[in-house]
Amino acid sequence: MLKGNLVVGQSGGPTAAINASLCGVIEGAMASGFDGKILGMVHGIEGLLKENFIDLGEIFADPADREKLVKTPSAYLGSCRKKLAKPEVDPTDYNAAFEVFKKHNIRYFLYIGGNDSMDTVYRLSEYAKKIDYDICIMGVPKTIDNDLNVTDHCPGYGSAAKFIATAIREMARDTRVYDMNSVLIVEIMGRNAGWLAAASALARGEGHPSPELIYLPEAPFKMDEFLEDVDALVKQKKVVIVAISEGIRDENGVYVCESTASGAVDVFGHKYLSGAGKVLENAVRDKLGYKARAVELNVFQRCAAHLASKTDLTESRAVGKAAAEAAISGMTGRMMAYVRESTNPYKLSVAPCDIAEAANIEKMVPREWLNERGNDVTEEFVAYARPLIEGESYPEYEDGLPVHIIRP
C-alpha cells in the first residue's frame, strides 16, 4: 500500500446515483485499512488544479450522513466539464496536476464520470507512468446515457430509466383521460445512444399499452413512416404516446431537431440539440390534423433522486467501493465495471476493465434490439433493462420535501 492520501472527484453531467458511487469510494477507503486522508476535489479536475479539497473522511465519519449522501441527487462535490488536452499537445494541466499530487502526497486518484472523464483518467494514468510518479488511478463509471463501453450498464442509468418509465406511465394516463384523438410526444435525453428513450418501453404492462412508438438514433427516422404509423394508431386507439431520443436523425444523418442549423456546440464539440419533439408535434398537427403535444423530460430525468432505483443505488455504491479498494491494493489505469452474471435471476458482479476500451467509445443500443421498422425496441432490450429499475429507495422527507446533504 502506497503511503499517502486519496482524492476523489466527480465529473460530467450529474445523475441520481453519482453520490452513491462517491459514498462507495469513501467506504471502500475506510474499509481497506488505508490510513491517509480521503479528500474530495471540488468541481472535478478544475478543483484539483486549484487545490480545492475537502476532507470527506471527516465530513462523512457518521454512517447516517453517508446514507443521506447516497440519496442526494447531482454531484455532491460539484462537477466540471473540463477536458484535458493531449499531453503531447499541451502538458500544462498534467504538470500542474502532478505538482498538486506531489504537494499533497496524493497516491490514489478516483474519478467518477462518463466517457470524457474516463478519457481524463486514462491520460493521467499514462502520464504517471511516463513521469514515473507512484499513484493508483481508477475510474468509476457514471452516466445516465448508458453509453460506456465494456460495462454491462452504467451507474445512474437505472434511476433515469425508472424515472422515464414512471413518467411515461403517469403521463399516458393523463393523456388518455379525454375521449378524443391525441398524440403525446415525449422527448428524452440521448444524443447518439438511445438507451434512455428505449427505457420508456418498461412503462408497458397490463393496462398500460404506452408508449405505442419508440424512436432511437440507432435507426434512421423516416418522417413518412412515422406519420403513417401515428395515423394508423390514432385511428385504432385514439391516444398515442411516442417516445423519442433527442438525437433522432434521418437516413442521411441529419438531426430531426430544428436547431441543428444553428451550429451551436458544447465544449466537447458535441452539437447542442433541442426540439425534435417539437418538430414531430408540428408534423402530426399539420399533416394529420390531430391534437399533439411535445414534452421534454429535460434535466429532471437525471436528478429525480426521489424516484431512484434501489438496484442502481446499491450497484453504484458497490462499484465505487470496489474501485477504491482496487486502487488501494495497487491497481491503476483501469475502470471498475459491471459484469452481468445472469439476467434471470438477475446477478451482477464488478470487475476492473481496460480503460482505453472504455474511454471515447460510445456504446449504442444494438440494432437487433430495435424492431425492423425502427419504431420500437424488442423484448431483448426489455429483459436487459427491467432488472435495473427494480426496487425503490426513498429519501428522508422533512416538511414534505426530500432531505439532501449539501457540501459545506
Add this chain to the structure above:
Amino acid sequence: MLKGNLVVGQSGGPTAAINASLCGVIEGAMASGFDGKILGMVHGIEGLLKENFIDLGEIFADPADREKLVKTPSAYLGSCRKKLAKPEVDPTDYNAAFEVFKKHNIRYFLYIGGNDSMDTVYRLSEYAKKIDYDICIMGVPKTIDNDLNVTDHCPGYGSAAKFIATAIREMARDTRVYDMNSVLIVEIMGRNAGWLAAASALARGEGHPSPELIYLPEAPFKMDEFLEDVDALVKQKKVVIVAISEGIRDENGVYVCESTASGAVDVFGHKYLSGAGKVLENAVRDKLGYKARAVELNVFQRCAAHLASKTDLTESRAVGKAAAEAAISGMTGRMMAYVRESTNPYKLSVAPCDIAEAANIEKMVPREWLNERGNDVTEEFVAYARPLIEGESYPEYEDGLPVHIIRP
C-alpha cells in the same frame, strides 16, 4: 333519503388526487346506508349523455382496490371538457341529461371538477328545481390550479405543489453542479392564478436557496427589472433559479409568452399559452450573456402520483366522502369545501358552500402575498401552503413501476 341511484363523474384536467375524491364519494355512499347503485359516468357529462356508466359499487367492493384507486393518477372514469350552454340559450343537453336521470332513476349526482365543472353543477341543480325533478346535486372541488373560490385550497393542489417544490429542489442541485454562471427558468402551469409557481418557494430550506426569483401573473412582469435582478443575483451567486407562471404578463396585460399572437384558444375560450420560459431564456442569453435554460414542468406536474402529498390525498378523499354523504342526506346545489380551522397546528374541516360563489370566479394569490417588487412570495404564502405538501403516500410498485388501477 330519495330512492334511486347515484352517479359520479370527473371533469376537467386530471390531477394526482382526483381519484382519491372519487374513492371518497364511493365510500361516502357505501357508509351512508344508501342502497341504490353507485354508478360512474365515463368521460364526465359526455358519458352521462351517452348513458356510458360503470358500476363502481361492484368494481370497488374490495377495500384493497380502493387504496389502489386513491394512488392512481389522472381521472379513473375519464374526463371531458364539455361546457354546457346556458339552458335559456340551448336546453338540449339539459333535457337529455334529465331524460337519462329519469331512465336510470338517478337521484344523486356528484361531479368532481374545477371552475367549469362547478358551473355545470350549478346549472344542473338550477334546472332540476325548474323542472321539479327530485335530485341531489353536489360538487366536489378539484384543480391543481387552486383557483376555486370559497374553499381554503383545492384538492389536487397539494400534490402538484409537492411535486413542483421537489422538482425545483432537485433541478437546483443539478444546475448548481458546475462552477459557472447559469440561469434555469422553470415554467409552471398557471394561466391567471399563480398558486402553482408560488409553490416553488416551498423548495427553500437550509442549504436550498432556490428559487431565487418567482414571478406570478398577479404582479405585472417588468422585463427590465427581471434582467436587472437576474444580473445582480448571478454576479452574487453564479447560479440562479427562476420560477414563473406560464401566464405572466406585462403592465398592459400582454402575455410574456410568444404564442399569444397565434390567437389559439381552447374550448372554453382560454388562450392557449406556452413559451414564457423560452422568452426569458432568450432574454437572459441575449441581453446578459449568461448560460440559460428554460424547462417546462408540463403535464407531469398534475399527474405525478408517485410523489403525491399524503395530506392532499387524505383531504381529497374526505371531501368526496362528505359530499356524497351530504347529497344522500338531502343537500343539493352546493359544493363541499375546505375550511381551515388553524394553520399552526394545521387543522382542516369540510363544509358545504354556495356553488354560485364557487363557479366562474378565479381565486388569485392575494397581491399582499407577493413582495413589493413582484419577484417573490411572502412568508404568509409559505405558511399557508407548507401544510398542504406534508406527508408521503407511496403507491405500490411492481416490476419497479407504480401500480395503477385501470377502468375495465
